[in-house]
Amino acid sequence: MSDSDVLSRVVIREARPEDDVTIGELLISAYVTQYAKKLPEVVYTEERKRELRDVAARRAVATVMVAEVDGEVAGTVALFPPGAPGAEAWLPRMADLRGLATAVKFHGAGLAKPLLDAAHALARKWGVDSVGLHVRRGAEGVGRMYQRHGYVRVPEGDMSLPTVYLEAYQLSLK
Numbered sequence: 001m002s003d004s005d006v007l008s009r010v011v012i013r014e015a016r017p018e019d020d021v022t023i024g025e026l027l028i029s030a031y032v033t034q035y036a037k038k039l040p041e042v043v044y045t046e047e048r049k050r051e052l053r054d055v056a057a058r059r060a061v062a063t064v065m066v067a068e069v070d071g072e073v074a075g076t077v078a079l080f081p082p083g084a085p086g087a088e089a090w091l092p093r094m095a096d097l098r099g100l101a102t103a104v105k106f107h108g109a110g111l112a113k114p115l116l117d118a119a120h121a122l123a124r125k126w127g128v129d130s131v132g133l134h135v136r137r138g139a140e141g142v143g144r145m146y147q148r149h150g151y152v153r154v155p156e157g158d159m160s161l162p163t164v165y166l167e168a169y170q171l172s173l174k
Contacts, residue, residue, distance in 0.1 A: 006069055006074075006106065006109040006110065006111070007109070007110050007111075007113075007114065009069050009070055010067050010068065010069055010074070010111060010114050011067070011068045011069075012065055012066070012067055012068075012114050012115065012117075012118040013065065013066060013068065014063060014064070014065055014066075015055065015059060015064040015065060015066050015076065017056065017059075019055070019064075019066055019073055020055035020056050020059070021053075021055075022073045023055045023064065023066065023073060023076045024052055024053030024054070024055050025053070026073060026075075026076060026101060026102075026103050027052040027053075027076065027099055027101050028044065028049055028052050028053070029103070029104055030101035030102060030103065030104060030107070031044065031052070031101065032044055033104050033107075034107075052099075058078050058086075058098075058099070061080060061084045061085045061086055061087075062078045062079055062080040062081070062084055062086075062087075062096075062098070063078065063079050063081075063122055064076065064077075064078045064099075065077050065078070065079070065115060065118050065119065065122075067102070067111045067114055067115050069106065069111075072103075073103070074102060074103050074105075074109075074111055075100075075101060075102035075103065075106060075111040075112070075115050076099060076100070076101055076115070077097065077098075077099060077100040077101075077115040077116070077118075077119050078097070078098045078099045079095050079096070079097055079098075079119045079122055079123060079131070080095060080096040080097075080098065081095055081126055081128075082094060082095060082126075082128060084096070088132070088134055088159060088166075089132045090132060090156070090157040090168065091129070091130065091132065091157075091170075093128050093129040093130070094128060094129060094130045094131065094132045094170070095119075095122075095123040095126060095128045095130075095131045095132070096131075096132055096133065097116075097119055097131050097132070097133040098133065100112060100115060100116070100133075112145060112149070113149070116149050119131065120171065120173070123173060124173055128173060129172070129173060129174050130170050130171055130172045130173055130174070131151075131170070131171045131173065132154075132157055132168060132169065132170050132171075133146065133151070133168070133169050133170075134157075134158075134159060134166035134167065134168055134169070135166065135167050135169060136164055136165075136166060136167075137164075137166070137167050143167065143169065146169050147169070149171070150171050151169040151170060151171045152169065152170055152171075152172075153167065153168070153169055154168045154169060154170045155167070155168065156168070157169075157170065
């Protein structure tokens with residue numbers, strides 16, 4: 001299946017409650033698969049898996065979007081408005097992009113672009129100045145993918161958490 005074939009059939013829409021289980025499992029599968037290849041030392045705890053599965057809680061405070069291909073949820077992303085509970089934005093007029101992932105069978109099909117385009121369009125609709133996100137230190141390929149979509153590395157937004165160091169990236173919308 002070629003990238004253009006998949007992309008010609010993709011529909012981006014807001015997630016619905018009936019998508020929650022699929023999105024949660026998609027996130028876990030995508031992250032575990034990708035990190036196992038590139039960062040084998042990363043272990044997803046049961047607590048982290050519970051957080052990823054709690055899509056309903058994310059939908060309560062953020063806009064969760066899905067990419068559908070022929071009616072199948074093939075990818076997802078969440079955008080938190082400024083000040084939303086759980087947002088990791090480091091500037092006051094910044095939306096926080098989280099949880100960009102595609103189903104393993106769609107990895108490499110180019111679904112990140114339409115998902116990011118939809119998130120950026122929503123951020124513009126909200127009137128924010130920028131979109132911020134964090135990438136686990138060591139996941140250089142993920143950082144490069146965001147840079148290809150216009151994000152720049154912004155060390156002042158980095159987060160050092162007890163279990164992980166997250167590097168910040170920002171896309172200016174103004």
